[in-house]
Amino acid sequence: MYAQMVDTGANKLRALEDMGPEERAFQERVDADVKIEPKDWMPEAYRKTLIRQISQHAHSEIVGMLPEGNWITRAPSLKRKAILMAKVQDEAGHGLYLYAAAETLGVSRDQLVADLHAGKAKYSSIFNYPTLTWADIGAIGWLVDGAAIMNQIPLCRCSFGPYSRAMIRVCKEESFHQRQGFDIMMTLCRGSAEQKAMAQDALNRWWWPSLMMFGPPDADSVHSAQSAQWKIKILSNDELRQRFVDQTVPQADYLGITMPDPELKWNAERGHYDFGPIDWDELYNVVKGNGPCNRDRLQTRVKAWEEGAWVREAALAYAEKRAARAQKAA
Amino acid sequence: MTEDRRVFDYLLRLADSDLVLAQRLGEWVGHGPVLEEDIALTNVGLDLLGQARLWFAYAGEVEARFAEAGRSEDALAFLRDSGEFRNLLLVEQPNGNYADTMARQFYFDVWHQLLLVKLAHSRDPRIAEIAVKAEKEVVYHAERSADWIIRLGDGTDESHARIQAAIDDLWMYTGEMFDPDEIDTPLAEEGIGCDLRALEPAWREAVGSVLDEATLTLPGGTWMQRGGKKGVHTEHLGHMLATMQWLPRTYRGAEW
Ligand SMILES: [Fe+2]
Ligand SMILES: [Fe+2]
Numbered sequence: 001m002y003a004q005m006v007d008t009g010a011n012k013l014r015a016l017e018d019m020g021p022e023e024r025a026f027q028e029r030v031d032a033d034v035k036i037e038p039k040d041w042m043p044e045a046y047r048k049t050l051i052r053q054i055s056q057h058a059h060s061e062i063v064g065m066l067p068e069g070n071w072i073t074r075a076p077s078l079k080r081k082a083i084l085m086a087k088v089q090d091e092a093g094h095g096l097y098l099y100a101a102a103e104t105l106g107v108s109r110d111q112l113v114a115d116l117h118a119g120k121a122k123y124s125s126i127f128n129y130p131t132l133t134w135a136d137i138g139a140i141g142w143l144v145d146g147a148a149i150m151n152q153i154p155l156c157r158c159s160f161g162p163y164s165r166a167m168i169r170v171c172k173e174e175s176f177h178q179r180q181g182f183d184i185m186m187t188l189c190r191g192s193a194e195q196k197a198m199a200q201d202a203l204n205r206w207w208w209p210s211l212m213m214f215g216p217p218d219a220d221s222v223h224s225a226q227s228a229q230w231k232i233k234i235l236s237n238d239e240l241r242q243r244f245v246d247q248t249v250p251q252a253d254y255l256g257i258t259m260p261d262p263e264l265k266w267n268a269e270r271g272h273y274d275f276g277p278i279d280w281d282e283l284y285n286v287v288k289g290n291g292p293c294n295r296d297r298l299q300t301r302v303k304a305w306e307e308g309a310w311v312r313e314a315a316l317a318y319a320e321k322r323a324a325r326a327q328k329a330a
Numbered sequence: 331m332t333e334d335r336r337v338f339d340y341l342l343r344l345a346d347s348d349l350v351l352a353q354r355l356g357e358w359v360g361h362g363p364v365l366e367e368d369i370a371l372t373n374v375g376l377d378l379l380g381q382a383r384l385w386f387a388y389a390g391e392v393e394a395r396f397a398e399a400g401r402s403e404d405a406l407a408f409l410r411d412s413g414e415f416r417n418l419l420l421v422e423q424p425n426g427n428y429a430d431t432m433a434r435q436f437y438f439d440v441w442h443q444l445l446l447v448k449l450a451h452s453r454d455p456r457i458a459e460i461a462v463k464a465e466k467e468v469v470y471h472a473e474r475s476a477d478w479i480i481r482l483g484d485g486t487d488e489s490h491a492r493i494q495a496a497i498d499d500l501w502m503y504t505g506e507m508f509d510p511d512e513i514d515t516p517l518a519e520e521g522i523g524c525d526l527r528a529l530e531p532a533w534r535e536a537v538g539s540v541l542d543e544a545t546l547t548l549p550g551g552t553w554m555q556r557g558g559k560k561g562v563h564t565e566h567l568g569h570m571l572a573t574m575q576w577l578p579r580t581y582r583g584a585e586w
Contacts, residue, residue, distance in 0.1 A: 062365070069360035073353060076577040076586040077404045078386075081356070082379050088359050089372040096365055134577060134586070184586075191584055300361070308363020310492070311428045314485025321484060 002060040002124045002148055003053040004215040005287065009045045010226040030231050035161035038104035046230050049223075050160055051105050052121075053232060055112045058098035059123035061091045063116075063297050067131040068140060076134055083180055084137060090173045097169060101162040117302045125283060126213050128291030135188055135195075135202035141181015143203075143210040143248065149174045150244045151214065154234035163232070182251065189255045196257070203252065204260040211275075212283040214241040220280075245273045333520075334395045336513050337454065339416065340523055341392060342406070343559055345385035346417035349407060350567070351438060352379035353574055354425055363428055370474065374435070377467040382407075384460045391456075408578040412568045413561040420503035422558075422567040426496065429482055429489070433496035436475040440536045441507045441529065443468045448524035457522065476540045483544025490545065497541065498549050505554025508533070513559075 016024055022041050029036065036042055065088050072088065075081035099109040115121040126144055131137065152174065155167045188199040215221060215237040227233035235243075245264075252259055263276035286294070355375030362368030386403035394400030401409075420438055425431045446468055449461035482493035508530040510518065517523030538548050557563065578584070 065360035065368075072356040072359055073573050074577055076408075076581075076584075078349075078379065078383050078407055080586055082376060082383075085356055085359060085372055085376055085379070089369055089376070092360075092365055092369045092372070096369070099365075187586060191586075192581070194581060195584055304361040304363070308367075308428065310486070310488050311363035311367075311482070314482050314489030316485075317489075318481040318485040 002151065002213075003056040004122070004124060004213070005221070006049060006053045006056065006223060006227065008049045008223040008226040008230075010223065013225050013229055027229070030159045030229075033157075033159075033231075035164060036159050037161045045226075046232075047105050049227065049230070050163065050232060051102055051107055051112075053227075054098055054102040054105075054163055054166075055107070055115070056122050056124075058095050058102060058112065059116045059121055060127060061095035061098060063123045063301060064127045064144075065091050065095075066297055066300055067127055067129070067293070068137060070131050071134060071137050074134070075137075080184070087141070087177050087180065090177065094166075094170045094173070097166040101160075101166045104162045113305065117298070117305060119289070119298065122287065124213060125286040125291060126209050127297060128286050128293045129205070129209050130293050132205075133198050133202060135185070135198040136206070138181050138184030138188060138199065139202035139206040141177050141179075142185050142251070143181075143206050144213070145174050145177040145181055146248060147210050147213045147244055149178060150240055150247070154240075155232075157231075157234060159231035185255055185257075189257060199255065200257045203257050207259050207261070208278065208282075209286075211241055211245070211278055212280075212286075214238075214244065216280060216283065217278075242272055245275055249273050331513075332396060334392055336517055337522065338389055338392045338396070339513050340517055341385050341389035341457075343416040345382045345389060345406070346415050347421050347438070347442075348378040348382035348385065350415070350417040350570065351421040351435075352376070352382060353570060354421065354431075354434075357425055358431065371431075374471050374474070377464075377471065381460070381464045381467070384463070388456050388460065404578065408575045412563050412571055415558075415561060415563065415567060415571070417558055417563075417567075418503070418506055419555055419558045419564055420500060420506070422564060422570060423500060423503065424566055427492060429492040429496040430499070432475055432478040432482065433493060433500050435471070436479050436540070437500060437504050437507075437537070439468060439472040439475045440540075441504075441533055443472045444529045444532055444536075445524060445526075448529070451521075452523070453521040479540050479546070480544040483541070483546040493544070494546050497546055498551075501549035501551055502553060502555045506556045506558055509554075509556060511559060 014023075016027060019027060023043055026036070026040075026042055026046075029040075036046075068084065068088050068091075072081065072084055075084050099112060102112060103109060112121065116123070126147075131140070149171060152167050152171050156164055156171060158164045158167070185199050185202075188195040218224060218236045218238045221237055224233060224236055228236070249259065249264065259275075261276045263274065265274055267274045285291070289295075352375045355371050355378070358371050359368065359375075362371055383403050386406050389406060390400035390402060392400070418438070420434060423430070423434055443465060446461045446465035450458055450465055452458040452461065479493060479497075482489040484490070508526050510526045514523055514526055518525045534548075541548050555564075578586070
């Protein structure tokens, strides 16, 4: 979800008996829920897939700062401004933990960032949608952070130690974000007619993209089976999506706003909500770069990085000079 | 002017400088030169915003003593026009590049800390209490901005040139910090505010020694821009307020 469509490099699953001794020992540890640590032997494809998945997740945290940062200077009260600044700052922190987790697999943060800037690495499709009104800040917290939690709680149990530990830290903060987002929605829904309309409009625009965050339907997810075997994906896209719908619809009812889905309805037999078809063409296009904000988001990141180059160089040059002086003095 | 009115205006000066600088730092979020800096700048912004809210809350209470009612923090922040803002001109200057932001922060932080140390002994217990709390945060701000001045000054040729230019450009906005008026003076005499002139030697010494270590030159200009405390601002403040205040002004009376 923050990591969508992660390529595992595998086209079919291998049974234990087809594996060499090292891989077999690895898979048995995974099966027994023993965490894999960076120094342990691991299949190359596992390492590469994890780098892709964790870095995609990290990039999503960082790019995700932009649509919300867009409202810091316009937050409508000092309290909301403080909460939003702290939230966006938390996302930067999530990016940091996740880059650090990816670095344990033998890549550098600079390399990962360079891949993002070159358009080679993905980030979650959701952050390519614009934040047009203040209600979007509520909708993002409620729906996007909500979807993130749905996906990341199971990942706290994933097989790779550093990723699992990063997820545990991240999840605690994401649940705050979700509550704060819901609180914004609640305030709007209890406010004036204009405010309530603003909340409904935000839900209309964010609902389907939120469902797309969980990735393509299971039938089309070629890499999910391998990721499941490695326990770096615990629940399938469709399972997570269904859980998210089931959790969120009653919350919208409570707010008194409605999902933009005429087919949405409780199915007593299944014990779940049925919902209408998702426009997968839209998801594939947004992932490909055709979302409303893809170009802006990436350009903004690249600009910040390039304009910061002289600052990073100065900090490095100063650190080197200091080290040289200290050595001379010693 | 009654004492309460003076204190009210004085509190707005403190609150407004904090708020305006926090708003500027908020513009950096997501655009910093490196992730760690993004986080650190946001921390400073959050501290200042928190301090602004404490000053506003007290200002509202003081206002209630002479007006029909005291205004809330949001009414004070979002429903006053630029002529009623009392912040220093320095803090409303645009972010510019990272050197501009750091030079602005450095000049302000050194002064802010010296001021809060004095206000911690204010005869007004509320002022003293807020100052004590704020000063603990500002010590860290001042250390951090001094560090950056040194790194940029003694970093590369490019960074040296940029930070020297920023230090020079902003210099003319520093005089206002030490310039008491008919509100500062009586409050200082009563032991509620502080003697702004007395802060200047310590400020010059602290700034000078950091600039020295940074291999930078203390600007020599003597012409200073003034007006912030009287509500006569630079052109930049109006644009900032247009952005900041737009939503509550468009939907008057709404709760957020
Ligand atoms: Fe996050
Ligand atoms: Fe979050």
